[in-house]
Amino acid sequence: xxxxxxxxxxxxxxxxxxxxxxxxxxxxxxxxxxxxxxxxxxxxxxxxxxxxxxxxxxxxxxxxxxxxxxxxxxxxxxxxxxxxxxxxxxxxxxxxxxxxxxxxxxxxxxxxxxxxxxxxxxxxxxxxxxxxxxxxxxxx
Amino acid sequence: xxxxxxxxxxxxxxxxxxxxxxxxxxxxxxxxxxxxxxxxxxxxxxxxxxxxxxxxxxxxxxxxxxxxxxxxxxxxxxxxxxxxxxxxxxxxxxxxxxxxxxxxxxxxxxxxxxxxxxxxxxxxxxxxxxxxxxxxxxxxxxxxxxxxxxxxxxxxxxxxxxxxxxxxxxxxxxxxxxxxxxxxxxxxxxxxxxxxxxxxxxxxxxxxxxxxxxxxxxxxxxxxxxxxxxxxxxxxxxxxxxxxxxxxxxxxxxxxxxxxxxxxxxxxxxxxxxxxxxxxxxxxxxxxxxxxxxxxxxxxxxxxxxxxxxxxxxxxxxxxxxxxxxxxxxxxxxxxxxxxxxxxxxxxxxxxxxxxxxxxxxxxxxxxxxxxxxxxxxxxxxxxxxxxxxxxxxxxxxxxxxxxxxxxxxxxxxxxxxxxxxxxxxxxxxxxxxxxxxxxxxxxxxxxxxxxxxxxxxxxxxxxxxxxxxxxxxxxxxxxxxxxxxxxxxxxxxxxxxxxxxxxxxxxxxxxxxxxxxxxxxxxxxxxxxxxxxxxxxxxxxxxxxxxxxxxxxxxxxxxxxxxxxxxxxxxxxxxxxxxxxxxxxxxxxxxxxxxxxxxxxxxxxxxxxxxxxxxxxxxxxxxxxxxxxxxxxxxxxxxxxxxxxxxxxxxxxxxxxxxxxxxxxxxxxxxxxxxxxxxxxxxxxxxxxxxxxxxxxxxxxxxxxxxxxxxxxxxxxxxxxxxxxxxxxxxxxxxxxxxxxxxxxxxxxxxxxxxxxxxxxxxxxxxxxxxxxxxxxxxxxxxxxxxxxxxxxxxxxxxxxxx
Numbered sequence: 032x033x034x035x036x037x038x039x040x041x042x043x044x045x046x047x048x049x050x051x052x053x054x055x056x057x058x059x060x061x062x063x064x065x066x067x068x069x070x071x072x073x074x075x076x077x078x079x080x081x082x083x084x085x086x087x088x089x090x091x092x093x094x095x096x097x098x099x100x101x102x103x104x105x106x107x108x109x110x111x112x113x114x115x116x117x118x119x120x121x122x123x124x125x126x127x128x129x130x131x132x133x134x135x136x137x138x139x140x141x142x143x144x145x146x147x148x149x150x151x152x153x154x155x156x157x158x159x160x161x162x163x164x165x166x167x168x169x170x171x
Numbered sequence: 172x173x174x175x176x177x178x179x180x181x182x183x184x185x186x187x188x189x190x191x192x193x194x195x196x197x198x199x200x201x202x203x204x205x206x207x208x209x210x211x212x213x214x215x216x217x218x219x220x221x222x223x224x225x226x227x228x229x230x231x232x233x234x235x236x237x238x239x240x241x242x243x244x245x246x247x248x249x250x251x252x253x254x255x256x257x258x259x260x261x262x263x264x265x266x267x268x269x270x271x272x273x274x275x276x277x278x279x280x281x282x283x284x285x286x287x288x289x290x291x292x293x294x295x296x297x298x299x300x301x302x303x304x305x306x307x308x309x310x311x312x313x314x315x316x317x318x319x320x321x322x323x324x325x326x327x328x329x330x331x332x333x334x335x336x337x338x339x340x341x342x343x344x345x346x347x348x349x350x351x352x353x354x355x356x357x358x359x360x361x362x363x364x365x366x367x368x369x370x371x372x373x374x375x376x377x378x379x380x381x382x383x384x385x386x387x388x389x390x391x392x393x394x395x396x397x398x399x400x401x402x403x404x405x406x407x408x409x410x411x412x413x414x415x416x417x418x419x420x421x422x423x424x425x426x427x428x429x430x431x432x433x434x435x436x437x438x439x440x441x442x443x444x445x446x447x448x449x450x451x452x453x454x455x456x457x458x459x460x461x462x463x464x465x466x467x468x469x470x471x472x473x474x475x476x477x478x479x480x481x482x483x484x485x486x487x488x489x490x491x492x493x494x495x496x497x498x499x500x501x502x503x504x505x506x507x508x509x510x511x512x513x514x515x516x517x518x519x520x521x522x523x524x525x526x527x528x529x530x531x532x533x534x535x536x537x538x539x540x541x542x543x544x545x546x547x548x549x550x551x552x553x554x555x556x557x558x559x560x561x562x563x564x565x566x567x568x569x570x571x572x573x574x575x576x577x578x579x580x581x582x583x584x585x586x587x588x589x590x591x592x593x594x595x596x597x598x599x600x601x602x603x604x605x606x607x608x609x610x611x612x613x614x615x616x617x618x619x620x621x622x623x624x625x626x627x628x629x630x631x632x633x634x635x636x637x638x639x640x641x642x643x644x645x646x647x648x649x650x651x652x653x654x655x656x657x658x659x660x661x662x663x664x665x666x667x668x669x670x671x672x673x674x675x676x677x678x679x680x681x682x683x684x685x686x687x688x689x690x691x692x693x694x695x696x697x698x699x700x701x702x703x704x705x706x707x708x709x710x711x712x713x714x715x716x717x718x719x720x721x722x723x724x725x726x727x728x729x730x731x732x733x734x735x736x737x738x739x740x741x742x743x744x745x746x747x748x749x750x751x752x753x754x755x756x757x758x759x760x761x762x763x764x765x766x767x768x769x770x771x772x773x774x775x776x777x778x779x780x781x782x783x784x785x786x787x788x789x790x791x792x793x794x795x796x797x798x799x800x801x802x803x804x805x806x807x808x809x810x811x812x813x814x815x816x817x818x819x820x821x822x823x824x825x826x827x828x829x830x831x832x833x834x835x836x837x838x839x840x841x842x843x844x845x846x847x848x849x850x851x852x853x854x855x856x857x858x859x860x861x862x863x864x865x866x867x868x869x870x871x872x873x874x875x876x877x878x879x880x881x882x883x884x885x886x887x888x889x890x891x892x893x894x895x896x897x898x899x900x901x902x903x904x905x906x907x908x909x910x911x912x913x914x915x916x917x918x919x920x921x922x923x924x925x926x927x928x929x930x931x932x933x934x935x936x937x938x939x940x941x942x943x944x945x946x947x948x949x950x951x952x953x954x955x956x957x958x959x960x961x962x963x964x965x966x967x968x969x970x971x972x973x974x975x
Contacts, residue, residue, distance in 0.1 A: 057850075063928030065847040067935060073854040080861045100958065103951045110944055125940040129926045141926060145936040148943075152936070155947040159954025160858060166961040168865045 036085065043085035050078035058153055062141075068149035072156025079161055088169050099161045106154025113147045175230040175244035177214060178294045181207050185287035192280035200279045201269035207287060208261035211294075215254045222251050222673045225685045234304065239361055245300035248673025248686065252512070253297035253428055255670075256519050260420040261290055263648035267527055268412035270645035271534060282322060282410070289315035293421050297428055302351040302361050306344065309389070312422050313340040319417060320409040332405035335740065339402045340392050347389025347429075353382040354436075367435045367680050374439050383443050386433060387450075394426025396484060397454040400477040401736045407469040411530025414469060419476050419522035427480065427515060430487045435680040438491035441593040447488030448587075452605050454481025459612035463619055463720070464727040468529040468539040471620050472522065475565065478613060479518050482580060485606075486511035489583045492590050493679060503586040505675075505682070509691045510579030512674045513667065517572040517659060521564040524652035525620070528558040531645055532624060537635030541619075546629030551640045553650070555625045560653040566617035566713070567610065567706065572659030574706075575693050581606060581702040607705055614713030619720065663693040768889060775892045778900060788899060791906035801842050809835040822867050830860045847931040 058071030082091050114125040129143040184207045192200045228246040295308030321333030357376045358366040395403040406418055437443040458478025465471045490508035531554050533539045548555045564573035584606040588599035659666055672686040782788055812831035819825035833856035840849035917930050927933035935943050
């Protein structure tokens with residue numbers, strides 16, 4: 032049965048990017064305002080779930096041709112690698128560093144190594160939730 | 172460079188081995204591996220001179236400094252002796268293995284990786300000053316020996332032997348860890364040096380005897396003492412280089428090392444002296460007696476190793492006596508320590524060579540069954556010579572090294588009669604008698620091993636292969652060891668001065684100031700002493716037993732198979748498997764509902780029980796936040812949603828109602844100003860409802876699962892109890908203000924320490940980064956779990972479709 036959901040599909044095409052951008056915003060804002068890697072990742076997942084609901088699994092897989100298991104692996108490696116990086120400076124595991132930098136376009140920006148760790152969290156969350164949803168949804 | 176790093180050289184080299192094996196096909200991988208022990212041997216040899224002058228070296232590598240755990244390498248007489256044995260014999264074994272293992276047919280990459288892993292583990296044991304790192308390396312030897320014994324893993328016997336050795340040695344290792352923990356409580360340190368220094372404060376502590384028993388369990392299991400020796404004969408399924416290395420020269424000596432190392436700590440204890448000496452002597456007798464029963468060459472050697480280890484163990488026990496006597500009498504007892512170390516060196520030499528010869532015989536004739544062998548003397552003259560030298564040293568005959576250490580052994584056992592503490596004055600006579608009987612059997616099995624194999628008539632038709640002498644490369648290692656066996660006889664005092672004395676000083680800390688103080692002179696001719704008389708008796712009776720062997724060997728058949736330690740082990744294993752299976756089948760019903768009931772039941776009983784016992788319930792109504800209209804409204808919605816879940820007729824309705832519960836909780840977060848939590852909760856609720864909807868497509872429609880009224884009532888009780896418990900815990904947690912809340916600390920430091928504005932996020936990524944790291948690891952594992960479960964089920968379905 033093919034449902035006629037033109038409205039949902041058209042709306043999704045726009046809304047997906049809005050949610051995705053918002054999730055990116057929330058991820059970056061996380062250190063100072065509500066948000067962070069976990070919520071950001073979940074929001075991205077939500078956006079992809081919306082895509083999955085509006086279109087079918089195959090279309091989404093063609094649109095987002097990632098192997099989400101590898102996304103999980105990259106996320107874990109980022110998080111662990113960031114923690115292990117502290118060994119180079121002979122400080123305990125997972126010690127973070129931060130500083131203010133002047134960047135073109137952005138101006139004065141505060142940069143943290145914690146963000147790399149958070150990016151790992153983000154990727155693991157997106158990767159594993161989508162893996163679960165795809166494997167459960169893709170069964171039939 | 173710090174020498175602690177050299178412990179890890181073999182295991183680092185092990186990383187390269189598989190690549191070498193793949194890349195360079197024409198050269199045997201062993202040639203590259205050989206470099207490692209040779210380099211280490213030369214490196215460690217440089218320490219000998221300094222240690223001879225009483226120096227000790229310490230090299231520290233912090234590991235977990237906050238718990239006072241480190242890789243501290245400690246180089247004194249005992250460590251250097253063992254390190255040299257490990258690397259020296261290791262080099263010879265690798266050389267031997269190059270000719271023993273075929274590079275085309277064997278998985279050499281596995282073999283050498285395990286062997287190098289083992290080398291690191293052994294070096295770690297003998298050089299560790301920290302008990303925890305010692306334990307770590309100790310278990311690493313168990314694991315690597317498991318892998319090595321099971322190297323030919325397609326054979327059932329190999330797998331059985333590997334498992335058996337691991338079960339027993341790991342059991343002992345765990346006990347030993349317990350002993351170490353008790354020691355660290357008593358001595359307030361993990362450092363062995365500090366424990367030795369504090370030993371006077373440890374004595375008499377409540378845990379003292381328990382710690383002794385636990386640590387000795389570790390030592391006895393590793394050194395194959397009675398009744399734990401049963402793993403050693405089964406470990407003979409390993410390739411012969413492994414047997415020569417692990418099961419005669421190194422790993423089994425780890426237990427002896429441990430006893431020697433801890434002698435200064437425990438020497439004052441009666442339990443220690445009786446246990447170590449007694450079990451050692453029992454093992455000596457038991458092993459030597461049953462060695463004559465065996466028909467497999469390697470089994471004979473295995474039992475002989477058991478007995479020789481027992482001999483050294485009993486000497487180590489006797490050496491502790493030296494702490495109890497003073498003056499002239501002390502000189503008599505100090506011989507035991509010297510004899511123990513001296514025999515340890517001798518044993519490594521002759522047993523290594525004998526194992527290698529057994530391997531050669533196996534390799535060249537295709538069998539190790541002594542009943543089929545015989546008459547190889549003329550066909551394999553070099554192997555015979557080596558075997559002869561090794562066996563005669565083992566039997567304790569001149570002019571071989573074993574003679575000297577056996578005489579010293581008899582001297583020590585005789586001297587135990589003189590000791591008049593701990594009932595030794597009445598029971599002391601047992602020691603020389605048992606030692607003498609065991610030595611007679613030692614003599615017999617030594618002759619049995621060499622003459623049944625090489626003497627007599629050759630039964631060529633019974634042998635799977637046509638026998639011929641082994642290639643020179645294979646003979647090289649046993650020849651070197653055999654030369655050492657002879658050399659030790661002629662230069663015993665040089666060996667004593669260079670290796671034994673420093674080791675004795677390390678082993679009997681506090682008794683000597685300098686290695687030169689020991690002053691024990693070994694001489695081949697020591698006059699018409701009682702020891703010499705005993706030796707003459709041993710030769711006479713031993714030879715008689717060897718000649719009449721056929722007649723009395725029937726004695727062994729008296730003991731029924733089912734009444735042996737092996738049978739006990741087997742039935743224990745079987746009981747473990749079936750019993751545990753039955754136990755788990757009893758509660759694993761396959762229904763998630765049952766599991767949840769168990770979990771909730773235990774949560775409720777344990778939490779409320781603990782809270783009641785501690786009298787921790789307290790509800791302080793004053794400090795509650797005021798409830799506003801929004802809160803009440805949300806609460807009402809929440810309750811309605813929960814009731815809807817309970818009474819839903821379809822799954823869809825239940826899921827939507829559950830979503831309603833989640834969203835109202837999120838609203839609570841908003842009302843009580845936790846935007847971060849609210850945000851996360853909202854998104855999670857959305858995603859999980861979507862997930863639910865996906866999964867629910869595949870579930871059968873909601874129906875009654877035969878729940879009787881009774882079950883429903885039980886469920887109601889448990890859920891109500893859980894609800895009440897959680898509420899009570901929350902209320903008490905809120906009311907108890909024994910310690911100041913940590914939130915103020917976060918508030919104060921979140922900007923200065925982590926330069927962040929959002930406490931929740933900073934806690935997640937910074938303050939409690941470890942938590943988050945493991946949480947995402949769990950999430951990833953869950954994802955992989957779901958993926959693999961569903962894919963596995965799918966592929967199975969496809970397979971069954973195909974077969975239809």
